[in-house]
Amino acid sequence: MTEMSYAPTSAGSPNIEVGPKWQRPDGELLAQFQRHSVANVGDALGRLGMPDGGITPLWDGCRAVGSALTVLTVAGDDLAVIDAVAHIEPGDFLVINGFGYPGRAVMGDILTQYFSSRGAVGAIVDGAVRDRDEIRQQQFPVWSRSVTPAGPWKHGPGAVGTPVAIGGVVINPGDVVVADSDGIVAVPLKKAHDIAAELAQIAESEQGMRTQAKQAPTK
Secondary structure, eight states: OOOOSSOOOTTOOTTEEEOOOOOOOOHHHHHHHHTSOHHHHHHHTTSOSOOOTTSEESSTTOOEEEEEEEEEEOTTBOHHHHHHGGGOOTTEEEEEEOTTOOSSBSOOHHHHHHHHHHTOOEEEEEEEEOOHHHHHHHTOOEEEEEEOSOOOBOOOOEEESSOEEETTEEEOTTOEEEEOSSOEEEEOGGGHHHHHHHHHHHHHHHHHHHHHHHHSOOO
16 A cells, blocks of 8 residues: 555656647536446447456446546556546546556555546556555446556656557547446547447347347246
8 A cells, every 4th residue: 555655746757758638528428328338338339449358347346437548657667657647637537558567566545546536437457456455445446457466666657648558459548438347348539429329229229138038938
């Protein structure tokens, strides 16, 4: 629980790149995705846009929908993650490319407290985290590839607000990210309104199939 040797500031670090200002989805659009599962959103995307199943919820019942705040960090280093705190806006969903490295955690419970206090809805880490029990007690939604007690380095370099790849999927800042117990899906912002409209039809179709399944004759 001591992953930070200093508090995040708005000054930033000289070797952390910050991407150009990006558009975020509005709250009404995000609310439309709140009603649907990752599986259904993935179906609406042609079953694309879903990182591999190795990135899993840190605790049971994790669910979050938000606007991607992307972070690229050196494997086992959290300097870019710390700098990202200053860029959080309410509704942001941190998406952290830690190169899948399992040897050192790039965030723990103190950073999740910072995330939550700034209005972030969750964090996804293609890499390692720590302080699983404390994060579960906070009820802050986190998905990660691994868990380790080993703390991070703080040297950089890294980037905030630039495209990142996690689990084989490229996610851009401002994409709509939906995550639940099944996994994660990222919807490009330019497609989000069309996908949201299609989701209502998919949900209705699935409900019809469930009704048919319940009414199926048994032997």
